[in-house]
Amino acid sequence: MKGKQRVCRECGGNAKIVRKDYGFTESGLNNVFLKDIEVVLCAKCKSESPRIPNHDDLMRTIAVALIDKPFELAGDEVRFLRKYLGEGSIAFAQMLGIDRSHLSRVENGAMAISKQTDRLVRTVALVRDPSLLDKLKRLGRTQEILERLSAIEPETNPVRVQLDHAEDGYTYALKTAA
Numbered sequence: 001m002k003g004k005q006r007v008c009r010e011c012g013g014n015a016k017i018v019r020k021d022y023g024f025t026e027s028g029l030n031n032v033f034l035k036d037i038e039v040v041l042c043a044k045c046k047s048e049s050p051r052i053p054n055h056d057d058l059m060r061t062i063a064v065a066l067i068d069k070p071f072e073l074a075g076d077e078v079r080f081l082r083k084y085l086g087e088g089s090i091a092f093a094q095m096l097g098i099d100r101s102h103l104s105r106v107e108n109g110a111m112a113i114s115k116q117t118d119r120l121v122r123t124v125a126l127v128r129d130p131s132l133l134d135k136l137k138r139l140g141r142t143q144e145i146l147e148r149l150s151a152i153e154p155e156t157n158p159v160r161v162q163l164d165h166a167e168d169g170y171t172y173a174l175k176t177a178a
Protein backbone atom coordinates (compact mmCIF):
# COMPACT_ATOMS: atom_id res chain seq x y z
CA MET A 1 0.00 0.00 0.00
CA LYS A 2 1.39 3.35 -1.06
CA GLY A 3 0.80 6.73 0.46
CA LYS A 4 0.89 8.10 3.96
CA GLN A 5 -2.35 6.53 5.25
CA ARG A 6 -2.06 3.44 7.39
CA VAL A 7 -4.38 1.31 9.46
CA CYS A 8 -3.58 1.43 13.18
CA ARG A 9 -2.36 -1.92 14.48
CA GLU A 10 -3.82 -1.25 17.91
CA CYS A 11 -7.39 -0.20 17.08
CA GLY A 12 -7.83 -0.41 13.31
CA GLY A 13 -8.41 3.34 13.09
CA ASN A 14 -6.88 5.67 10.54
CA ALA A 15 -3.24 6.27 11.18
CA LYS A 16 -0.78 8.47 9.37
CA ILE A 17 2.95 8.60 9.09
CA VAL A 18 4.67 11.68 10.41
CA ARG A 19 8.32 12.55 10.96
CA LYS A 20 9.16 13.53 14.50
CA ASP A 21 11.52 13.08 17.42
CA TYR A 22 10.63 9.91 19.28
CA GLY A 23 11.35 8.96 22.89
CA PHE A 24 12.68 5.42 22.46
CA THR A 25 11.39 3.99 25.75
CA GLU A 26 11.35 0.51 24.15
CA SER A 27 15.08 0.52 24.92
CA GLY A 28 14.29 0.49 28.65
CA LEU A 29 15.75 4.01 28.87
CA ASN A 30 13.80 7.22 29.22
CA ASN A 31 16.60 9.51 28.04
CA VAL A 32 17.04 8.14 24.51
CA PHE A 33 15.52 10.04 21.60
CA LEU A 34 15.46 9.20 17.91
CA LYS A 35 15.69 12.36 15.88
CA ASP A 36 13.26 12.95 13.04
CA ILE A 37 12.14 9.40 12.30
CA GLU A 38 8.92 8.11 10.78
CA VAL A 39 6.25 7.41 13.36
CA VAL A 40 2.86 5.83 12.65
CA LEU A 41 0.45 8.05 14.54
CA CYS A 42 -3.16 7.00 15.19
CA ALA A 43 -5.74 9.80 15.32
CA LYS A 44 -8.21 7.55 17.16
CA CYS A 45 -6.32 5.79 19.97
CA LYS A 46 -3.31 8.16 19.91
CA SER A 47 -0.83 5.28 19.78
CA GLU A 48 2.57 5.97 18.26
CA SER A 49 4.75 3.34 16.72
CA PRO A 50 8.15 4.19 15.31
CA ARG A 51 9.48 2.79 12.06
CA ILE A 52 13.03 2.07 12.99
CA PRO A 53 15.57 1.45 10.25
CA ASN A 54 18.69 -0.59 11.00
CA HIS A 55 17.69 -1.73 14.49
CA ASP A 56 20.98 -3.53 15.22
CA ASP A 57 23.03 -0.44 14.50
CA LEU A 58 20.65 1.64 16.60
CA MET A 59 21.16 -0.59 19.65
CA ARG A 60 24.91 -0.60 19.05
CA THR A 61 24.98 3.19 18.80
CA ILE A 62 23.01 3.59 22.05
CA ALA A 63 25.55 1.27 23.74
CA VAL A 64 28.44 3.34 22.38
CA ALA A 65 26.78 6.60 23.46
CA LEU A 66 26.40 5.28 27.02
CA ILE A 67 30.06 4.23 27.08
CA ASP A 68 30.88 7.81 26.01
CA LYS A 69 28.66 9.37 28.68
CA PRO A 70 30.57 11.93 30.75
CA PHE A 71 28.69 11.04 33.96
CA GLU A 72 28.44 7.82 35.93
CA LEU A 73 25.99 5.32 34.49
CA ALA A 74 22.47 5.14 35.88
CA GLY A 75 21.05 1.74 36.84
CA ASP A 76 18.86 1.39 33.75
CA GLU A 77 21.88 2.23 31.58
CA VAL A 78 23.88 -0.59 33.20
CA ARG A 79 20.93 -2.91 32.55
CA PHE A 80 20.74 -1.77 28.92
CA LEU A 81 24.44 -2.53 28.38
CA ARG A 82 24.15 -5.94 30.06
CA LYS A 83 21.17 -6.90 27.91
CA TYR A 84 22.81 -5.49 24.79
CA LEU A 85 25.72 -7.84 25.47
CA GLY A 86 23.28 -10.72 25.91
CA GLU A 87 24.51 -11.44 29.44
CA GLY A 88 22.46 -12.77 32.32
CA SER A 89 22.80 -11.00 35.65
CA ILE A 90 24.78 -13.84 37.28
CA ALA A 91 27.39 -14.00 34.51
CA PHE A 92 27.64 -10.21 34.26
CA ALA A 93 28.02 -9.77 38.02
CA GLN A 94 30.84 -12.35 37.92
CA MET A 95 32.62 -10.42 35.16
CA LEU A 96 32.38 -7.27 37.28
CA GLY A 97 33.56 -9.08 40.40
CA ILE A 98 30.47 -8.13 42.40
CA ASP A 99 27.67 -10.32 43.65
CA ARG A 100 24.38 -10.64 41.87
CA SER A 101 22.32 -8.82 44.50
CA HIS A 102 24.77 -5.90 44.33
CA LEU A 103 24.33 -5.73 40.54
CA SER A 104 20.57 -5.94 40.94
CA ARG A 105 20.53 -3.04 43.42
CA VAL A 106 22.64 -0.96 41.03
CA GLU A 107 20.37 -1.76 38.05
CA ASN A 108 17.26 -0.94 40.07
CA GLY A 109 18.70 2.38 41.14
CA ALA A 110 18.66 1.38 44.82
CA MET A 111 22.43 1.85 44.98
CA ALA A 112 24.71 4.22 43.09
CA ILE A 113 27.33 2.56 40.95
CA SER A 114 30.91 2.71 42.25
CA LYS A 115 33.58 4.46 40.20
CA GLN A 116 35.34 1.15 39.58
CA THR A 117 32.23 -0.76 38.56
CA ASP A 118 31.18 2.04 36.22
CA ARG A 119 34.50 1.92 34.37
CA LEU A 120 34.49 -1.86 34.36
CA VAL A 121 31.00 -2.03 32.83
CA ARG A 122 32.23 0.20 29.97
CA THR A 123 35.46 -1.69 29.38
CA VAL A 124 33.81 -5.12 29.64
CA ALA A 125 31.31 -3.98 27.00
CA LEU A 126 34.09 -2.89 24.65
CA VAL A 127 36.01 -6.14 25.09
CA ARG A 128 32.93 -8.35 24.95
CA ASP A 129 31.58 -6.86 21.70
CA PRO A 130 34.24 -5.79 19.19
CA SER A 131 31.56 -4.24 16.96
CA LEU A 132 31.35 -1.43 19.54
CA LEU A 133 34.98 -0.58 18.85
CA ASP A 134 34.34 -0.74 15.11
CA LYS A 135 31.49 1.70 15.55
CA LEU A 136 33.66 4.06 17.59
CA LYS A 137 36.34 3.88 14.93
CA ARG A 138 33.82 4.75 12.21
CA LEU A 139 32.65 7.69 14.28
CA GLY A 140 36.27 8.72 14.89
CA ARG A 141 35.91 8.58 18.68
CA THR A 142 38.32 5.78 19.71
CA GLN A 143 40.76 8.17 21.36
CA GLU A 144 38.02 10.15 23.11
CA ILE A 145 36.65 6.99 24.69
CA LEU A 146 40.03 6.25 26.28
CA GLU A 147 40.21 9.79 27.61
CA ARG A 148 36.63 9.55 28.82
CA LEU A 149 37.55 6.80 31.29
CA SER A 150 39.70 9.18 33.29
CA ALA A 151 37.13 11.97 33.26
CA ILE A 152 33.84 10.38 34.35
CA GLU A 153 32.05 12.53 36.93
CA PRO A 154 29.12 11.83 39.23
CA GLU A 155 25.91 12.70 37.41
CA THR A 156 24.95 16.31 38.06
CA ASN A 157 22.60 16.84 35.12
CA PRO A 158 20.53 14.32 33.21
CA VAL A 159 22.02 13.50 29.83
CA ARG A 160 19.78 13.13 26.83
CA VAL A 161 21.05 10.67 24.22
CA GLN A 162 20.01 11.76 20.73
CA LEU A 163 20.31 9.33 17.83
CA ASP A 164 20.40 10.54 14.28
CA HIS A 165 19.85 8.14 11.41
CA ALA A 166 21.94 8.47 8.26
CA GLU A 167 22.57 6.25 5.23
CA ASP A 168 25.72 4.71 6.67
CA GLY A 169 24.41 4.23 10.20
CA TYR A 170 23.38 6.12 13.32
CA THR A 171 25.33 8.90 14.97
CA TYR A 172 24.81 10.07 18.53
CA ALA A 173 24.91 13.30 20.46
CA LEU A 174 24.93 13.61 24.25
CA LYS A 175 22.98 16.64 25.42
CA THR A 176 23.17 17.88 28.96
CA ALA A 177 20.13 19.69 30.29
CA ALA A 178 20.87 23.26 31.29
Ligand SMILES: [Zn+2]
Pocket residue numbers: 008009010011012013042043044045046047
Ligand atom coordinates in the same frame (compact mmCIF):
# COMPACT_ATOMS: atom_id res chain seq x y z
ZN1 LIG B 1 -5.29 3.34 16.97
